[in-house]
Amino acid sequence: MSAQGGHRVVVVGGGFAGVQAVRALRGAPVEVTLVDRNNYHLFQPLSYQVATGALSPAEIAEPLRMIFRRQANVRVVLAEVTGLDLEGRAVVAQPRAGDGESLTLPYDTLVVAGGSAYSYFGHEEWRPFALEVKTLDSAVHVRGRILKAFEAAELAGDAAARAAWLTFVVVGGGPTGVEMAGQIAELARDALPGDFRSVDPRAGRVLLVETADRVLTSLPSSLSARAQRSLEDLGVTPLTGHTVVGIEPAAVEVRDGGGKVERFDARTVVWAAGVTASPLAGILAEASGAQLDRAGRVTVGPDLTLPGHPEVLALGDMVRVGEEALPGLAPVAMQQGRYAGRLIGERLAGRSTPPFRYRDKGDLATIGRAQAVADLRRVRVGGLLAWVLWLAVHLVYLIGFENRVVVMIRWAYAFLTRNRGARLITEP
């Protein structure tokens, strides 16, 4: 208990895990401080739609202050966490606004949900040439880069230069890679033709490189095959069983299963392959002696607490629960967030909480217009039905009534016209 009387909970990270943890503390006798480097919660599963001009940033991002304006026990701090002092029980953070003296936020209970970033498998030299759609700012940047590639093709002096500008390589056949590849192909095939005079955007090539022998490996192979057919119908070339071995400003080298290396002239590479946990996982591991796995995730106990530190919970993409590495998906993070918030409340009431258990409701991935796959464990569906399910789930989980209405209109418009309204090249 703090001097002020309230039990101080600091939550690091306003992603799915952090937001759900704070929400679950509604009504608990605590003072919550939520720290994030951005002033908004990003609905990350739709950021690829920003990157391809289908939606606008504000449509998939809700200001954290707006989410918690009516939850009186929460204060939001716009700051980047720079240190965790587990001994002194305080978070050190650098404000993102103002004159910037660093802040010390003392806690009685700490919840760390720092998320993850893309990893380049030790090839950091590829990072400058690859695009990512992890953050909102990066999604806006990717949108500009993809649109500029078509602009450059329109002005290109010869056929080879034009072809390189019209070749897009997406690395990683997970949900993000599949969605990006599908959306770039749709942009080239449906939205842009008619807009250009010298070049036909439909001549664009989209290569999807995946080391495994199929895309969407978390799904049953029948759905992978279906997704792959949908991608091919859209004009994507899936290169399964292939591994990227080189990325340069204007070319990508890909090795096939037999060891043969092929070089593709391509000016646009989107990276959607391996992820690595937030550096906060490393700080927690070092301070507590907890294990870090190869993906940089810290191992927490079955109640999501750090070994030896029952007052510290870690959740989301940056943790491994015991032996179990759960997938880095929004439902996992949300369930862990709700669990963490409830556990803190129960603990203050003197009650114990059973271990965290992930309730897997299934997997969904969308490929393009009216094309998706859904594995609901008991039922597997593809095509229009899966797509409608995908639409409904995403609209329900999107935060903010206004955003839901606007996104619904954008999607209806895109469905009817095959066009995309947010095709802006912005680059302050």
Add this chain to the structure above:
Amino acid sequence: MSAQGGHRVVVVGGGFAGVQAVRALRGAPVEVTLVDRNNYHLFQPLSYQVATGALSPAEIAEPLRMIFRRQANVRVVLAEVTGLDLEGRAVVAQPRAGDGESLTLPYDTLVVAGGSAYSYFGHEEWRPFALEVKTLDSAVHVRGRILKAFEAAELAGDAAARAAWLTFVVVGGGPTGVEMAGQIAELARDALPGDFRSVDPRAGRVLLVETADRVLTSLPSSLSARAQRSLEDLGVTPLTGHTVVGIEPAAVEVRDGGGKVERFDARTVVWAAGVTASPLAGILAEASGAQLDRAGRVTVGPDLTLPGHPEVLALGDMVRVGEEALPGLAPVAMQQGRYAGRLIGERLAGRSTPPFRYRDKGDLATIGRAQAVADLRRVRVGGLLAWVLWLAVHLVYLIGFENRVVVMIRWAYAFLTRNRGARLITEP
């Protein structure tokens, strides 16, 4: 006539004047090249709504290629014009995408509509400390700066620092200044309270500095007085008869009519005062011997052609038609654009065109929720009626059906909830 057979028209600038000129050339036996440094047409009169989180960038910007996709005689080039060669009849431009060799665009007729920028009356040293809402990128930047000021106030260590973060100075009492001041006040008074814990956004001060003795000097004084009362009701302090004499990172100095200088601690200054024409006006003047006025505008003839160069038309904010300096408003630019397009078509048909004449349909300015003023020359109205008229006119002139629908929803939502959906701090 060019070798290809078509009469080549190059239009520089995709603002109101340029877009209307190109549209008016629909069906004319010409090959139009529209050059702009952005890939979109900006509905500039609403950019202050982006700067205050009411609308998203894509809602007030339409890709130029989308506007002209069905006009087959137009090609769009994404490039920054770097030179005009009137002797050789060519425009030199640097592409904004690709490997960037500079382009030469030959023309038979040239239309220059380069617009204007803010001027600091010779005080260029103020520019780094002042914010502008002229371009879309700058509006997004201002949005981040205004929202960050409240974030910084929330974390400020003492009352004086907090007050400086909560003091906003808007320089210039024209439509943009009045709208910005009103919107910042509404943001502080209606949208943000409840969002913060340490600070009350309603404690924010908005000062509107105008050298003249009233705001909106282009309107009759009765409407100026009404606008001023509405501003005061919103909590804005209009400092009419005051002149800014100094801008520093954390303070603004203002001199009153009696010569007394007052210093205000303020961390956010929005500049909406004098404008200066695009540098293209200077290039045209130098090449042709035409006059430049004090605001950098080139003087064109009654048919908008450059003296001695009937094949060159200049229009919009960057020109002065003979002795007449028309206001830098969208309707003037649009009418001049339509005139220029028609004149080119008529000329090719061997017909002459009477001189350009501006049909002034009136002035509109909005202050805030249900508050606006309208001078329709015969009728002058204020309050709700003027506001509804303002809404209707802006929705009608906004380009793109989808944007109209989305903006209407955003406005309805803002009206009902007094909130704003696009309150993102984004800063790549």
